[in-house]
Amino acid sequence: MNSEDIARLAGVSRSTVSRVINNYANVPEATRAKVLAVIEKYNYEPNTSARILAGKSNNTIGLFVISVSEKERRIYQNAYYSSFINAVVDVANDNGYYVLVHTIYSEKDYSKVKQSFLQKRICAGILVGNEKLSSALKEISRMGYPIGIVDYDPEDIEKYDLDDSNLIVVNSKDYEGTTDALNYLIGLGHREIGIITGRMETYSGRQRYEAYINVLESNGIEIKPEFVLKGEFHKKKTYDEVRNLVDSKKLPTALFACNDDMALAAMEVFSENGIRIPEDISIIGFDDIPLAAHIKPALSTVKVPGYEMVGHITELVISKIESKVRKFHYESIPDQLIIRDTCTNVRDGAF
């Protein structure tokens, strides 16, 4: 069943069938109804490849989920990501777009992005993932398609010579979120504040660390290298770092973890060692993963609105596809401090 069949059955030409399908204005209602009836009756749907080849948009957004640092190829383990995929698909589908999902596990896989464009499979791309985006990004940005990136340093655009006219960058306000968390801790009287850092290959990892340094310094609090634990956003790394800290017998009174996974890992180690939270040490995380509210004690954290952020970038990408305006768009979304049960006034503690 193709447009020619429909045309014959409706007693018109393929041109007219096409006009009906594409909602051209200059088709009399009677003709339109006649054609529509045949289309309906035979359950006809135009061949997508033919339409694209003839000049229509493919209406497909590529979603590239980058995870070059994970050993295991289990992105979903990271609760962070699953909401991203869902957000893109929801918003795209609502707007009549399809989404092609790809995972990127290595530097080499970046060629998949370029390839998808070159093969004309997609008309825009959204990149999410926790790694420094490779140099491949320069090339990708220059292909002329709208590209949405989540968690990217806007200064890197110039630094890596990207073409920003096709770029949409949406970040969460990690610096401010971190500042809020730290000020909260300081307000509770803490002066010995440690950090479990994320991956410095990510913008959010760097921002959270920088905010830590700056807030402490501007409050006249000394930054002790032994209280700076390198967690890399991973639980495994964090276990080791926190165990070392515990072994050193010198604990801070509060610990700021750059994500909830690491905060949880730290809590486990403390719990194993009879160190009470928050009595012996306060701890605060980042992200607000579902688990955070459910563990005991419930984890105080900084909520990153992941679904909203990614849903929003999807809307921006779609409007860029349709508007043809080529202009850099940057946005950052506020985080929210969520106070639960893992932080307490330093004077109430055992120290």
Place this chain on the structure above:
Amino acid sequence: MNSEDIARLAGVSRSTVSRVINNYANVPEATRAKVLAVIEKYNYEPNTSARILAGKSNNTIGLFVISVSEKERRIYQNAYYSSFINAVVDVANDNGYYVLVHTIYSEKDYSKVKQSFLQKRICAGILVGNEKLSSALKEISRMGYPIGIVDYDPEDIEKYDLDDSNLIVVNSKDYEGTTDALNYLIGLGHREIGIITGRMETYSGRQRYEAYINVLESNGIEIKPEFVLKGEFHKKKTYDEVRNLVDSKKLPTALFACNDDMALAAMEVFSENGIRIPEDISIIGFDDIPLAAHIKPALSTVKVPGYEMVGHITELVISKIESKVRKFHYESIPDQLIIRDTCTNVRDGAF
């Protein structure tokens, strides 16, 4: 840049370029190298739509994530699903396939499946989701494309008149998993065993319930209606049901929850009411979501190998695409009882 440009640049015809791209045997090495060099140099990738239109497979699998019962369109909240998407994408990408992800939130959305086939966007479909699959499935099964379905009653195939020659159904062994969990509880001395049921619209929901009934009966244990709580796989519903149970002052000594979310909800309610787990009541879940191992006490449960299950069905679908053998394939994957800290011998308890 198209195949004609490449042809001219390489001094051959488009036919030869095509033969090189498609790895035809009858191209001399020298010619192949010459063409490849030009392709490489200009970063040429053949236009996908043109290839498909000319007869190539679109190499795209549609992944339809069904969630008609959820109020909120947040599939990812269900930890269950995110691993599914990831599994399909990983396996498909590894085999050179693309995946188009769609969410289905209403009965009406099922037309998206049919449409995607009719428009020739996809050459196979995988349906995952927690609802009774609609009657649309009959039509979909008859379109002649391989369809993989997770969690579907094989008896419904005949009942709903599906064409099974294109079907691949993969379930987890819910009945056996439930039996294991219940036998474990019975082995601990429990005779007062309640259940929080899932959605009866799902095969797994029904299987788990049926196994509960049968195991109890075959052990001569009375099934008390007041111990059958209707949780619908949802936390909210479960809170209400468990509160009612607690208010009734008549608790079973053990509770089998048809998924971990509901087990967790029950634990929260018990905890609020000073009912200790496992001392006052044993509880066991189903699924083994990441949270299960991390809450205190750690939840005993039946692990469903979701990623493996869906990865496997993806492999089966791909081999069906490529083999052209049309024959029903059914498989069920064993679950695994995971004993952690929420169940204890009934004699040790406070009852």
Place this chain on the structure above:
DNA sequence: CTGAAAGCGCTTACAG
């Protein structure tokens, strides 16, 4: 308002 025809970029018998 509508049809004939060109064209999108490939693949693949067909003929040599």
Place this chain on the structure above:
DNA sequence: CTGAAAGCGCTTACAG
């Protein structure tokens, strides 16, 4: 081994 040509199923100027 290789090229000319038909054909895949549409869309869209073009002409009327």
